[in-house]
Amino acid sequence: MAQKTIKETIEDQFIWDDRILSADINIEVHDGTVRLTGEVPNFSGKVAAEEDASSVTGVKKVENELRVTYPEAVVVPEDRQIKKFLEDLISLDDRLNSSTIYVKVDNGEVIFSGVVNSKWKKDVVIGYALRIAGVTGVESELNVDLTGKKPDDLIKKEIEKAFKRNSILEDENINISVNNGEVTLSGTASTHLAKLGAFDIANYTKGVREVINEVHVMPKK
Structure with missing residues (x-):
């Protein structure tokens, strides 16, 4: 897909996606790397913009520099x-041990710290920040502490x-490497859905501390 087409496709994604309530997003594309700048009216819109850009064929990396301005x-x-x-x-989520998770907020920037016992639980905690007005960014210092290696x-x-x-x-060319519980996925997938599916499977596997998804989407001819 040509560079211009990638930008136009991302623009179409943003127009289509009801989660993105801003037209003030600038898109730059260079060698498969997409840079997003401008403003969005909430943090969930910033995350949605990155998801939409990442889903476009030909995109290898997204640099999300969007500012959240309510x-x-x-x-x-x-x-x-x-x-x-x-x-x-x-505390209301019975899957989590709230006594080991700490929250700090500084001018809308949320910082999570502490310990969880599964990688996916770390993602659950971070996801809660998407639901709160006033959040401008999220940083996670949560550690995944597994019982028994x-x-x-x-x-x-x-x-x-x-x-x-x-x-x-089926028939996807995805490679798996594991180092001290950290999973790296590489290779190619024919669709963005397959790339996300591979990430989810690795993420929910017992014993996994972190997942790095370096899979590139390359449609089959």
């Missing part, structure tokens, strides 16, 4: 209120087996 009509909670909202959400070769085998059970990932 409209004057929006009542923005104070930092202490945002902190309380997030702590309440975490699972051998890397066993983690790899379980991910490979899960790939084979998944109809979306």
Whole structure:
């Protein structure tokens, strides 16, 4: 896909996506790397813009430099209120141990720290910030502390087996490497859906601390 076509396709994505409430997004494309600048009216829109750009064929990397600027009509909670909202959400989620998760908010920037016992639980915690008005960014210092270390070769085998059970990932050229519980996915996938599916499988595998998704989308001819 030509560079101009990538930009136009991303623009179409932004117009289509009801989560993105701003036309003030600038798109630059160079050798498959997309740079997003400008403003969006909420943090969830910033995340959605990155997801949409990443889903376009030919995009290898997205640099998300969008600024979150809430409209004057929006009542923005104070930092202490945002902190309380997030702590309440975490404490009400029976999948999480709220006593090991800490929240700090500085001028709308949320910082999570502490410990969870699964990689996907870390993502759940971060996802709660998307639901709160006033959030301008999220930084995670959460550690994944697993009870008992699972051998890397066993983690790899379980991910490979899960790939084979998944109809979306049939005949995809995705490579798996595991180092101290950190999974790196590389190679190619024929669709963005397959790339996301591979990430989800690795993410939900027991013993995984982190997942790095370096898979490139390359449609089959």
